[in-house]
Amino acid sequence: MQDILFNDFARQWEDTRVEMLAAFERVGASGWYVLGREVVEFERALAVYWGVNRAVGVASGLDAIEIGLRALGCEEGDRVLTTPVSAFATTLAIVKLGAVPVFAPVDRYGLVDLAACDDVLRARPEIRFFVPVHLYGHALDAEQIGELRSRFDLKIVEDCAQSIGASFGGAVCGRAGQVAATSFYPTKNLGAMGDGGAILTGSEELGARCAEYRNYGQSAKYRHESIGYNSRLDELQAALLAVSLKKLPGWIERRRTIAKRYIEGIRNKAVLVPGPPPGSDSSWHLFPVLVQAEKKPAFFRWMRERGITTAEHYPKAIFDQPAMRAVAYENVPGAERARNFCHEQVSLPIHPYLTDEETARVIEAVNGWRAE
Template sequence: MPFIDLKAQYAALKTSIDARIQRVLDHGQYIMGPEVKELEENLAAYVGVRHCVTVASGTEALLIALMTLGLKPGDEVITTPFTFAATVEVIALLGGVPVYADIEPNTCNIDASKIEALITPKTRAIMPVSLYGQVCDMAEINAVAARHGHIPVIEDAAQSFGASYQGRKSCGLSTWGATSFFPSKPLGCYGDGGALFTDDDALAQAAREIRVHGQSQRYTHTRVGVGGRMDTLQCAVVLGKLERFDWEIERRLAIGARYQRLLAELPLQLLTVRQDRDCVWAQFTVMVENRAAVQQALTAAGVPTAIHYPKPLHRQPAYARPELSLPHAEAAAERVISLPMSADLSEAQQDAVVAALRSALA
């Protein structure tokens, strides 16, 4: 079985996606074509914010968000050590300093209660990550930021687009929301792509300029920028996928809940989903002991798995902070394992995954 079934998704949407791609091929506006604006308007309405700015990738979204805030060398950004490297990569690229708050052991999201103690006069932003598809404690994080001079908050929502938190959508909860349209994400394209979301007119304008090499108009470069546009073809793909996105979110919620029920009696740790939010399960991740043996047994049974993530960022060579002890992140990195998950996962496939996992843990 596939880990993420993109083929089944395409088969269901083939007519619409093919037609949208063909329209781009016919009009030939491959950069900043009309599909770009159409997608931005649709996504802004979906999230419930004034502005959506599409960009070349989820990484580019985080980078541009920090650039709009004027991050300078030596500025500090408080974030989580348990995430994909892109989260801190963009901080380092701008000369900033990532400051790590440990995670909650039952959600793997940043522990909001640990953020305030890390704030210094050099703190320029807080960048929580809504990991695995569940929004982190944004109300608490925003409150901390407000108490300290309204520090900007950037939600790294690469895995949580479509998730709800206290009645609002991920990406619409803070200064900036940033997401990814990498093919495996809850809403993915057929290459790289991403988007930024904000209610701040000035920040949105800055992001639009930065993504086109800092141009306020053609060949007038008012700020330092990047080549950060999302291709028209990729926007067309996402527009096609939006047609059944609500259904896919419903399926992800149902499949995740069914996994939680079926696995409840097994000797493993399930992630907690808080009552005031849901989880769109970009990855359905559990924690097990003797992970290598469990993964080997699942592979032998024909069940694909992945590890998100095997080493926390403060233990990665490029970002090593050997003096830091972040026990919950370090423990999670030793135990997490992700199981097959997509909106098209059948009950029979899910039952096979559960049976194989039960056997592996016996």
């Protein structure tokens, strides 16, 4: 029996290779490899898909967050409210600017607790920046984010690295703040064949500022307005991503079908399935479940013995990462509870090329586990 992988890029390649090779051929023949037509066209298509005025292709999701924050005026010493349960990159983007992450509590889905954020922001008027993360493909409540934005005059970069295609009560994620950031890391719902990311914004002015930053701070050839970055999305990646973007709605539908089957099929008292937060039409980048921390190694072993790859997102709260010892950060009261969530969290395989039989095998394996 074939192992069930966490992602199956070989199957994806099989499905997309003809169009991918044509895209490769086109870029190769064009003789133009950085910031050309492919990037412009992909940015345009992505902006239409997302329903925003402007998309700016950059080198990674990390850079998209950092550049987005910087375009909003975030600088050394600024406090940035964010979540301790995310990819390390969310915090890294803040720290790279010399700003100070302020970690908020998370809810039972592992998402930043927006009601708790409201309390923090009331008590701490000096906090002017917020980086909420739409984790696992779940969308946070856009209305609540919008209320925080106006009530506290916040500058917000929404981390949508995992949530392209997700919405909350019909509101597409990433449009409640001034800026959204996404990632095209290969495992993402829209993945490149390498690194990439994008900044999304409704503001032409912010979009232009981000586009300047990504290209050495240039406003025109050899005119440098600011100290920028080399953070450009490659032409080749843009051409490949344009192929995948057409597939994305179907891929997300498949993820939703698999998630539904997991939610309906998993019946094991020792494996808690939080499901999507009420109101979220999730794009299911990951499928998180919770098992008791001390039973987790046995669960991993059980699944591995049945040829099923599982993962953790994330094994440690960000404030517990060794790198954080070297930088300033703050935990607001209750943030430490994120530790318990991380210790219990397990991700089951979910990707568009997972077959019905494999989905059933995962359900059967989970249901057959006894937490002795």
